[in-house]
Amino acid sequence: MxxxxxxxxxxxxxxxxxxxxxxxxxxxxxxxxxxxxxxxxxxxxxxxxxxxxxxxxxxxxxxxxxxxxxxxxxxxxxxxxxxxxxxxxxxxxxxxxxxxxxxxxxxxxxxxxxxxxxxxxxxxxxxxxxxxxxxxxxxxxxxxxxxxxxxxxxxxxxxxxxxxxxxxxxxxxxxxxxxxxxxxxxxxxxxxxxxxxxxxxxxxxxxxxxxxxxxxxxxxxxxxxxxxxxxxxxxxxxxKQLTAHYYTATFAKKPKLDGFKKLSSVEQIEVRDKDVTFTVRGQVTEFITELAKQQPQNLTERELELEEVFMRYYKSDSTGDEQ
The missing domain is CATH 3.40.50.300 (P-loop containing nucleotide triphosphate hydrolases)
Structure with a gap:
């Protein structure tokens, strides 16, 4: 101050x-x-x-x-x-x-x-x-x-x-x-x-x-x-302080994703066989609660890098002529 x-x-x-x-x-x-x-x-x-x-x-x-x-x-x-x-x-x-x-x-x-x-x-x-x-x-x-x-x-x-x-x-x-x-x-x-x-x-x-x-x-x-x-x-x-994380969960069987899709903190869900990667921003309490219901076999977490925060602006809207 x-x-x-x-x-x-x-x-x-x-x-x-x-x-x-x-x-x-x-x-x-x-x-x-x-x-x-x-x-x-x-x-x-x-x-x-x-x-x-x-x-x-x-x-x-x-x-x-x-x-x-x-x-x-x-x-x-x-x-x-x-x-x-x-x-x-x-x-x-x-x-x-x-x-x-x-x-x-x-x-x-x-x-x-x-x-x-x-x-x-x-x-x-x-x-x-x-x-x-x-x-x-x-x-x-x-x-x-x-x-x-x-x-x-x-x-x-x-x-x-x-x-x-x-x-x-x-x-x-x-x-x-x-x-x-x-x-x-x-x-x-x-x-x-x-x-x-x-x-x-x-x-x-x-x-x-x-x-x-x-x-x-x-x-x-x-x-x-x-x-x-x-x-x-x-x-x-x-x-720099955006609380955005990647969570990759491995499940024994195909998980139900409807509950995750209703959460405002879950920005993106990517499914690869039994592995599901969630991009979560903000409070994670509701996400963790929903995740626990699905009983994942394994869970890894990685913080979203600042570069990825900025690059999200370039990954979308690929239409239009380059100036």
Missing amino acids: RFMRKRCLLVAAYWYNCSMSPDEPLLRLQNLTKRYGSTVAVDNLSLDINAGEIVGFLGPNGAGKSTTIRTVLGFLRPTSGQVALFGETDVARQVSQRRYVGHLAGDLALYGAMTGRKLFKYLTKLGVDTDWEYVEELAGGFEANLDVPIRSLSKGNRQKIGLIQALMHRPKLAILDEPTSGLDPLMKERLYEFLRAAAARGASVFFSSHDLTEVQKICDRAGIIRQGRLIAVEEMHAA
Whole structure:
């Protein structure tokens, strides 16, 4: 409780000089749609990103993640719907608000002849409010060489330069497209540390990924996108604690399943000869009572993995064109 109160005070202080309320979403997408001819890349998507939270945008390649991000940043015009950035919905006025945004593109393109340091100085001249002390902190954490031409760097080291330019002005909102691409496990952990620290001081992070593991590690919430549609938004704390289990029971004779089918906690029943596997979510008391009536010879239990919780959204509804 003390930690949550302290975090709330930090968030309020961070937004004290901002025209918007600390309770107002930093980013609000309302019924956002982007079409290319007859192809719907983003379909009626609505999502809020609040101050001080890290939100993952999870989906396979081609699901519409990058198109959503480009539309949010004004690189693409939405076909319909609305983007509210720091409470501002007017596209022209959003231009001045973008100085509070840090962005890492998925198709990262940097000036190859420049060094990282020269790139940051150039961006500063263009109006970025660079925190040079923080630049050195980021470079040290990422073990990034800022004094060699960017074109001479490996993919992972170029990614570090891209991350530093996205974070070097301590943005109130960081929008990162596949930020861990090319990073080794140690550098991924360093990035997570920087993002957690940013959220703790009141900034927000919205990043796309197709890697459930990293979303699970760092996010407060995750939006799940499939074929351009936001099909779910999961609280990660709740998702990690979903009381879902697989029970596999072996019976001497064919069991009666009608009683199980009436239980709201039993989501799925799979029968293989004398083995029956039940997917059970929530309270298991009624399930165990019904199971005891059937007198199974053997019973094994396995907790449902978080990855399986998310993958259930992709196993159904296989119709429709892939975006």
